[in-house]
Amino acid sequence: MLEWRRRREPSSAMLWLSPVIAIALTMLLGMIVFTAMGYDGFHGVESIFLRPFLEPQRWADLGVKAAPLVMIALGLAIGFRANVWNIGAEGQYIMGAIAGTGVALATYEMTGWWILPAMALAGVLGGMAWAAIPALLRVRLQVSEILTSLMLTYVAVQVLYFLVRGPWKDPDGFNFPQTRMFTADQTLPAMMEGSLVHLGIPVALLIALVAWLVLERTTAGYAVKVVGLAPAAARHGGFSAGTVTWATLLASGGLAGLAGLFEAAGPFGQLTPQFPVGYGFTAIIVAFLGRLHPLGIVLGGIVLAATYVGGEIAQSTVRLPQAATGMFQALLLFMLLATDVLVKYRIVWKARAA
Amino acid sequence: MTPEMLVSIFMTLVAASTPLLLAALGELVVEKSGVLNLGVEGMMLCGAVAGFAVAFSSGSVGLGLLAAIAAGVATAMIFAVLTLSLTANQVATGLALTIFGIGTSSLIGAGFVGRTIERLGPVFPAGLSEHPLLKAIFGHDIVVYLSLALVLAVSLFLRRSRPGLILRAVGENAASAHAIGYPVLAIRYAAVAFGGALAGLGGAYFSLALTPMWADRLTAGRGWIALALVVFAAWRPGRLLLGAYLFGAVMTLELQAKAAGVTWLAPEFLAMTPYLATIAVLTMMSLGRRTGRPDAPACLGKPFSAS
Numbered sequence: 001m002l003e004w005r006r007r008r009e010p011s012s013a014m015l016w017l018s019p020v021i022a023i024a025l026t027m028l029l030g031m032i033v034f035t036a037m038g039y040d041g042f043h044g045v046e047s048i049f050l051r052p053f054l055e056p057q058r059w060a061d062l063g064v065k066a067a068p069l070v071m072i073a074l075g076l077a078i079g080f081r082a083n084v085w086n087i088g089a090e091g092q093y094i095m096g097a098i099a100g101t102g103v104a105l106a107t108y109e110m111t112g113w114w115i116l117p118a119m120a121l122a123g124v125l126g127g128m129a130w131a132a133i134p135a136l137l138r139v140r141l142q143v144s145e146i147l148t149s150l151m152l153t154y155v156a157v158q159v160l161y162f163l164v165r166g167p168w169k170d171p172d173g174f175n176f177p178q179t180r181m182f183t184a185d186q187t188l189p190a191m192m193e194g195s196l197v198h199l200g201i202p203v204a205l206l207i208a209l210v211a212w213l214v215l216e217r218t219t220a221g222y223a224v225k226v227v228g229l230a231p232a233a234a235r236h237g238g239f240s241a242g243t244v245t246w247a248t249l250l251a252s253g254g255l256a257g258l259a260g261l262f263e264a265a266g267p268f269g270q271l272t273p274q275f276p277v278g279y280g281f282t283a284i285i286v287a288f289l290g291r292l293h294p295l296g297i298v299l300g301g302i303v304l305a306a307t308y309v310g311g312e313i314a315q316s317t318v319r320l321p322q323a324a325t326g327m328f329q330a331l332l333l334f335m336l337l338a339t340d341v342l343v344k345y346r347i348v349w350k351a352r353a354a
Numbered sequence: 355m356t357p358e359m360l361v362s363i364f365m366t367l368v369a370a371s372t373p374l375l376l377a378a379l380g381e382l383v384v385e386k387s388g389v390l391n392l393g394v395e396g397m398m399l400c401g402a403v404a405g406f407a408v409a410f411s412s413g414s415v416g417l418g419l420l421a422a423i424a425a426g427v428a429t430a431m432i433f434a435v436l437t438l439s440l441t442a443n444q445v446a447t448g449l450a451l452t453i454f455g456i457g458t459s460s461l462i463g464a465g466f467v468g469r470t471i472e473r474l475g476p477v478f479p480a481g482l483s484e485h486p487l488l489k490a491i492f493g494h495d496i497v498v499y500l501s502l503a504l505v506l507a508v509s510l511f512l513r514r515s516r517p518g519l520i521l522r523a524v525g526e527n528a529a530s531a532h533a534i535g536y537p538v539l540a541i542r543y544a545a546v547a548f549g550g551a552l553a554g555l556g557g558a559y560f561s562l563a564l565t566p567m568w569a570d571r572l573t574a575g576r577g578w579i580a581l582a583l584v585v586f587a588a589w590r591p592g593r594l595l596l597g598a599y600l601f602g603a604v605m606t607l608e609l610q611a612k613a614a615g616v617t618w619l620a621p622e623f624l625a626m627t628p629y630l631a632t633i634a635v636l637t638m639m640s641l642g643r644r645t646g647r648p649d650a651p652a653c654l655g656k657p658f659s660a661s
Binding site for chain 2: 037085087133137141142143144146147148150151152154155158159161162165166281284285288321323324325326327328329330331333334337338340341344
């Protein structure tokens with residue numbers, strides 16, 4: 001019969017293989033579930049997972065959707081490594097966009113190269129400010145950052161609604177709840193003429209590289225790891241858990257804020273009530289799929305971006321509702337967590353004793 | 355304010371509190387066994403959509419409630435297999451469960467948007483349940499009375515019964531409980547299933563009693579508030595009842611202010627009150643308890659494997 005045996009050391013081969021196994025299992029399970037629900041499961045999964053990669057005209061969209069996911073997930077992964085569970089990235093993402101939009105509306109009649117960097121800075125600070133609240137409460141009062149960061153997401157959504165319906169409503173917008181469109185100086189430049197691809201994509205890759213260097217090659221990155229794996233050892237080693245909590249929450253808040261600003265100044269070009277699309281939550285899956293490793297996260301971001309792009313394709317090819325994308329993403333996370341067991345354990349075949 | 359108005363506000367308060375109370379009570383038992391299931395919101399949504407789908411198709415609200423309980427247990431079992439049998443990270447798995455619940459409920463619910471059903475009615479005959487004053491006591495539906503009975507039952511179970519004592523032992527020190535010979539994983543499976551059942555029922559209270567229809571993300575973060583309530587209650591059922599009704603009051607206030615047409619405060623700010631109140635309550639709890647967190651079960655969130 002089959003038996004689980006604990007490995008003496010975690011398998012490094014399985015560490016990288018298990019996400020691949022998880023993706024394969026998710027495709028299989030997705031086919032079964034979608035078929036059971038009365039859709040064309042095979043073509044549904046094909047549309048969601050394969051078509052975005054096979055059709056070159058989708059690649060630009062893939063990059064546009066991967067950029068914010070990668071940016072947010074990088075920040076989250078740093079925190080997760082230290083056992084700091086910021087799950088309110090969605091709120092920090094919204095707040096970053098709001099802060100940056102504030103700058104955009106204030107500089108509406110101005111021109112200059114400095115406007116966009118100022119918006120980006122405001123975005124980072126907006127996200128950081130929103131993440132500072134759970135950081136303060138966790139470090140000073142031991143309040144769970146999980147609950148506070150999540151609650152603040154609901155608050156951020158309401159702040160957004162209030163602003164676009166009230167003080168920030170476009171005066172020439174026929175009473176639609178949305179802000180003015182950003183001007184040319186307030187919009188991310190396209191990387192190629194006439195394409196969707198914007199500056200956010202190279203920036204996300206650059207941040208991944210920096211994050212990798214910081215985590216793997218600096219004392220700060222080591223402190224994060226130690227605090228997460230062995231809090232007691234960290235105290236002896238002189239690493240402060242409080243400092244790490246502050247640093248990881250501010251870093252993840254800032255990155256989520258920047259991602260939000262890029263989304264507002266890129267694909268959206270304004271703020272609307274439809275702005276929050278759940279990237280902050282999907283980025284959690286990206287962080288795990290990438291094994292909390294910056295380079296893995298870039299790959300994970302592309303895979304999850306494919307589920308968004310493919311989800312849209314599946315809507316037209318097999319009439320799969322948009323919600324199927326969310327369920328598919330959750331199945332992927334389940335499979336990832338399940339296949340994690342392969343890293344710690346191995347399966348052995350044992351003949352049943354007579 | 356007339357007594358009749360007070361009674362009617364009280365009815366709203368009870369209705370708003372009940373799903374929170376159910377979900378939080380389930381999670382309390384789960385956490386007492388040493389397991390942290392952050393997927394309450396996901397289980398509630400699965401319960402809400404299953405309850406509505408079955409009630410709509412069968413025409414029976416009672417069958418809907420049973421289906422909701424079954425759906426809650428089924429989703430909880432995904433969590434149990436991953437975290438208990440495969441020792442996956444409980445925080446990550448709980449989050450996955452919520453993401454799964456949002457996606458699945460929205461996928462299943464897509465076919466039911468805009469449909470309505472007859473809402474869950476009061477238990478007692480009209481003479482009592484529609485009396486302008488007596489309805490404060492007799493005008494509620496079966497789930498309300500059940501939720502109150504469950505508070506008492508869980509409280510007695512945890513404090514006075516042998517199985518309850520074993521469950522607490524598993525939550526406080528899983529290794530010792532295992533050494534004495536108690537089946538740690540089986541007990542935790544049972545606790546997680548109970549939590550799922552109550553979360554499913556709490557979720558269905560939204561779609562079958564509060565607003566008898568389906569809408570995406572119907573529970574609007576109440577599952578997370580339920581998690582905060584368990585902390586607020588310091589893992590004690592009696593205080594949980596108090597906390598749930600306190601939050602029910604906050605939400606009723608929001609509804610009353612909206613109905614009264616309060617204009618000096620934008621509706622968006624009213625809508626954020628439950629979430630801000632949650633943060634405020636968690637903060638105050640911490641201020642009142644300066645010495646670490648002795649209330650929480652010692653093994654909360656830590657995986658256990660016998661080998």
